[in-house]
Amino acid sequence: MKTITGAKMVVQALKDQGVEVVFGYPGGAVLPIYDEIFQQNDIRHILVRHEQGAIHMAEGYARSTGKVGVALVTSGPGATNAVTGLVDALMDSIPIVVLSGQVPTFMIGTDGFQEADTVGITRPCTKMNWLVKETEKLSETIHQAFHVARSGRPGPVLIDIPKDVQFATGSYTAPEKAKVSHYQPKVKGDTEAVTRLVEMMETAERPVFYTGGGVINSGKAASQLLREFVDATGFPITSTLMGLGAYPASGKSWLGMLGMHGLYEANLAMHDCDLMINIGARFDDRITGRVADFSPRSKKVHVDIDPSSINKVIRVDLPIIGDVGHVLEDALKIWKARGRKVNKEALAKWWAQIDAWRKVDCLAYQPSAATIKPQYALQRLEALTKGIDRYITTEVGQHQMWAAQFLHFDEPNRWMTSGGLGTMGYGLPASVGVQIAHPQALVINVAGEASWLMNMQEMGTAMQFRAPVKQFILNNERLGMVRQWQELLHGERYSHSWSESLPDFVKLAEAFGCKGLRVTDPKDLDDAILEMIRYDGPVIFDCLVEKHENCFPMIPSGKPHNEMLLSADAEAFRSGAVLV
Amino acid sequence: MSALNIKRGSSSHSAYDLRDSHAQAEESHTLAVIVENEPGVLARVIGLFSGRGYNIDSLTVAEVDHTGHRSRITIVTRGTPAVIDQIEAQLSRMVPVHAVHDLTAEGPSVQRELALLKVVGKGEARIEALRLCEIFRARVVDSTLESFVFEMTGTPDKIDAFAELLRPLGLKEIARTGVAALSRGA
Numbered sequence: 222m223k224t225i226t227g228a229k230m231v232v233q234a235l236k237d238q239g240v241e242v243v244f245g246y247p248g249g250a251v252l253p254i255y256d257e258i259f260q261q262n263d264i265r266h267i268l269v270r271h272e273q274g275a276i277h278m279a280e281g282y283a284r285s286t287g288k289v290g291v292a293l294v295t296s297g298p299g300a301t302n303a304v305t306g307l308v309d310a311l312m313d314s315i316p317i318v319v320l321s322g323q324v325p326t327f328m329i330g331t332d333g334f335q336e337a338d339t340v341g342i343t344r345p346c347t348k349m350n351w352l353v354k355e356t357e358k359l360s361e362t363i364h365q366a367f368h369v370a371r372s373g374r375p376g377p378v379l380i381d382i383p384k385d386v387q388f389a390t391g392s393y394t395a396p397e398k399a400k401v402s403h404y405q406p407k408v409k410g411d412t413e414a415v416t417r418l419v420e421m422m423e424t425a426e427r428p429v430f431y432t433g434g435g436v437i438n439s440g441k442a443a444s445q446l447l448r449e450f451v452d453a454t455g456f457p458i459t460s461t462l463m464g465l466g467a468y469p470a471s472g473k474s475w476l477g478m479l480g481m482h483g484l485y486e487a488n489l490a491m492h493d494c495d496l497m498i499n500i501g502a503r504f505d506d507r508i509t510g511r512v513a514d515f516s517p518r519s520k521k522v523h524v525d526i527d528p529s530s531i532n533k534v535i536r537v538d539l540p541i542i543g544d545v546g547h548v549l550e551d552a553l554k555i556w557k558a559r560g561r562k563v564n565k566e567a568l569a570k571w572w573a574q575i576d577a578w579r580k581v582d583c584l585a586y587q588p589s590a591a592t593i594k595p596q597y598a599l600q601r602l603e604a605l606t607k608g609i610d611r612y613i614t615t616e617v618g619q620h621q622m623w624a625a626q627f628l629h630f631d632e633p634n635r636w637m638t639s640g641g642l643g644t645m646g647y648g649l650p651a652s653v654g655v656q657i658a659h660p661q662a663l664v665i666n667v668a669g670e671a672s673w674l675m676n677m678q679e680m681g682t683a684m685q686f687r688a689p690v691k692q693f694i695l696n697n698e699r700l701g702m703v704r705q706w707q708e709l710l711h712g713e714r715y716s717h718s719w720s721e722s723l724p725d726f727v728k729l730a731e732a733f734g735c736k737g738l739r740v741t742d743p744k745d746l747d748d749a750i751l752e753m754i755r756y757d758g759p760v761i762f763d764c765l766v767e768k769h770e771n772c773f774p775m776i777p778s779g780k781p782h783n784e785m786l787l788s789a790d791a792e793a794f795r796s797g798a799v800l801v
Numbered sequence: 802m803s804a805l806n807i808k809r810g811s812s813s814h815s816a817y818d819l820r821d822s823h824a825q826a827e828e829s830h831t832l833a834v835i836v837e838n839e840p841g842v843l844a845r846v847i848g849l850f851s852g853r854g855y856n857i858d859s860l861t862v863a864e865v866d867h868t869g870h871r872s873r874i875t876i877v878t879r880g881t882p883a884v885i886d887q888i889e890a891q892l893s894r895m896v897p898v899h900a901v902h903d904l905t906a907e908g909p910s911v912q913r914e915l916a917l918l919k920v921v922g923k924g925e926a927r928i929e930a931l932r933l934c935e936i937f938r939a940r941v942v943d944s945t946l947e948s949f950v951f952e953m954t955g956t957p958d959k960i961d962a963f964a965e966l967l968r969p970l971g972l973k974e975i976a977r978t979g980v981a982a983l984s985r986g987a
């Protein structure tokens with residue numbers, strides 16, 4: 222049988238897995254693989270500027286395409302730089318495969334140059350990881366890794382490959398021959414349970430769909446089924462940060478995002494419902510607030526592919542373990558077969574109640590003619606990109622929440638954000654990854670200046686690979702979200718929440734060779750946004766916004782849904798006070 | 802409405818709320834976890850327990866199927882019923898885990914542990930130790946004029962009881978294997 226080197230195997234296995242792009246950074250322990258990459262043209266390599274960037278790019282690539290993202294890093298510091306990205310992908314269930322170089326097998330354990338216990342360090346940061354000590358097993362392990370990354374609840378995996386394993390030869394195992402049999406998570410929901418769900422839906426008086434990232438994970442067909450189901454039943458639907466776009470924001474049953482910074486009507490619907498149908502969401506603490514007071518009068522159904530998500534935080538009445546797409550398909554079928562019943566009268570009352578909550582207009586803010594309000598900037602961005610199939614990534618902070626509130630998503634896979642880990646520095650590299658996957662699309666990273674600085678070196682990658690990403694920085698010269706918490710919860714003691722000594726972003730853009738724009742006056746905003754969209758290349762957009770704006774609504778952590786902080790305007794409306 | 806009933810300037814309220822644990826009685830459960838015998842599996846299982854704050858009272862592991870490369874990990878853990886459920890679910894979803902059995906929940910089971918106990922002493926104490934050895938059906942596996950090493954197999958409770966009685970008689974060292982367990986019946 223013909224044998225090939227481990228390094229060749231890596232490239233062959235990636236090709237056989239349909240990989241088109243690898244985000245990576247070379248170093249001593251992966252040089253044999255880089256040598257193979259050099260000698261072929263099927264796989265494109267994107268040279269990043271920091272390994273954390275490579276992982277976030279792979280995440281952005283994966284989330285915007287539904288495919289597995291791939292990154293390649295060297296041993297030691299290369300691998301440790303990848304750790305934040307791995308945990309980010311683990312928390313948000315993003316399928317990525319990371320290949321890391323390792324010192325040769327005979328040096329492992331000797332504190333060799335650039336040796337780190339990569340599988341040890343990344344074990345709790347991955348869904349699964351492997352140290353491959355024999356070339357003979359390398360290709361099969363890579364195929365298994367792809368299978369694990371994309372099956373069941375998706376997640377990051379890592380394969381650590383010692384340098385001698387890359388040099389040595391062995392026989393190649395094709396993907397079809399790889400042993401993946403034992404890891405086959407259940408995708409079909411129990412029919413009895415699904416029927417029970419339908420029964421509950423038929424009689425529910427105040428139902429609500431609470432959907433999450435699992436719908437996106439499940440694929441486009443799942444979003445379609447969700448739309449059909451929601452529209453046919455007329456039930457209201459809210460989604461977590463991770464699930465935005467699965468049901469269109471323009472849809473008639475859409476309540477907006479729920480949770481800590483979610484909409485008033487969405488949170489109150491969750492609090493007061495009698496039937497909560499959780500589809501692919503995990504009762505995160507940013508959703509539940511105080512667990513003991515979470516939606517006290519509802520029956521709760523939870524559809525999730527991961528049994529450990531069930532009853533982890535909230536005890537549910539009806540668990541359905543399975544893939545969202547499969548379960549929705551069955552549920553829809555059963556519901557139709559039983560005569561498409563819903564409690565119409567009660568639903569009408571429920572919607573009347575929801576409409577009353579909507580009147581609070583919880584996203585209202587004090588407009589200003591003098592300074593750009595961040596909410597206004599996003600409203601303008603939304604208006605001026607309407608009709609364009611755009612992709613949005615974000616950094617982490619207030620701007621992220623405003624983006625979730627004010628930008629509307631009508632399709633899945635258009636919204637890439639770091640939810641579970643909340644990784645500042647995610648957005649810029651993620652936007653590059655998205656743009657590499659969709660070269661013609663409009664890709665915008667909605668950023669805060671502090672987050673953006675964390676991985677700004679990746680502008681170099683954007684320039685080199687002609688990724689025309691738009692960096693829309695809402696610059697409040699503050700670590701805004703931290704400042705907000707300090708104002709509301711720490712006695713206005715603003716401990717280290719300033720962005721001091723900021724660079725001149727326009728000059729920085731020039732230094733990178735891209736376009737820089739700065740806007741301070743609301744009057745100039747529209748033209749500048751249009752200029753940004755039209756410019757054929759990367760743009761750094763420095764949008765100087767109000768420095769002390771708070772993001773509302775806000776449910777302080779540990780509070781129940783109905784103890785929500787609203788902006789002064791919305792609060793005045795609700796409490797009946799009249800603002801003159 | 803001022804939803805935040807926190808005084809301005811108060812620092813006793815952390816912004817980071819920890820979940821209030823529904824105080825419930827803890828139970829001891831014995832889990833049998835069948836895993837692929839590959840490097841790192843044990844570390845993954847142990848890491849799960851330490852990372853998520855679960856207890857391990859006892860843990861044993863050995864390959865039980867040499868051709869299929871399966872190992873059996875027996876874990877004795879403690880927690881509220883909800884925590885035990887979580888542990889089971891968290892273990893089950895691990896890629897190299899083939900099966901998880903809660904032996905405590907699934908019916909009666911046999912639990913055994915092996916212990917080696919070294920007693921150093923002379924005279925009456927030494928004779929008394931030997932007598933206890935007989936009563937507990939332990940075996941002498943090493944003896945000198947001043948010491949015995951007893952081998953004993955039994956439930957952890959029985960070993961505890963034996964060790965407690967030997968303590969005043971010059972118990973110097975104990976080595977225990979941890980619990981191995983199987984369900985009763987076919």
Ligand SMILES: Cc1cc2nc3c(=O)[nH]c(=O)nc-3n(C[C@H](O)[C@H](O)[C@H](O)COP(=O)(O)OP(=O)(O)OC[C@H]3O[C@@H](n4cnc5c(N)ncnc54)[C@H](O)[C@@H]3O)c2cc1C
Nearest residue numbers: 433434435438461462480481482503526527545640641643
């Ligand atoms: C500053 C900040 C503020 C935040 N505020 C909010 C907020 O106000 N509101 C909010 O919603 N979030 C907020 N978040 C995000 C929050 O921390 C969580 O990341 C988010 O709520 C989790 O979303 P999810 O429940 O959809 O779960 P995900 O993390 O997306 O998990 C998906 C769930 O679906 C399951 N699943 C995966 N694939 C499938 C499948 N094929 N079939 C079935 N099930 C599947 C998984 O097992 C998992 O349980 C905030 C984050 C930050 C950084």
Ligand SMILES: Cc1ncc(C[n+]2csc(CCOP(=O)(O)OP(=O)(O)O)c2C)c(N)n1
Nearest residue numbers: 618619620643645669670671672700701702
């Ligand atoms: C890597 C990392 N460090 C610290 C934090 C904590 N944190 C959350 S939001 C935030 C401030 C973000 O500021 P900026 O990017 O300017 O966004 P803004 O909130 O002002 O919109 C900080 C420090 C984090 N989420 N990630």
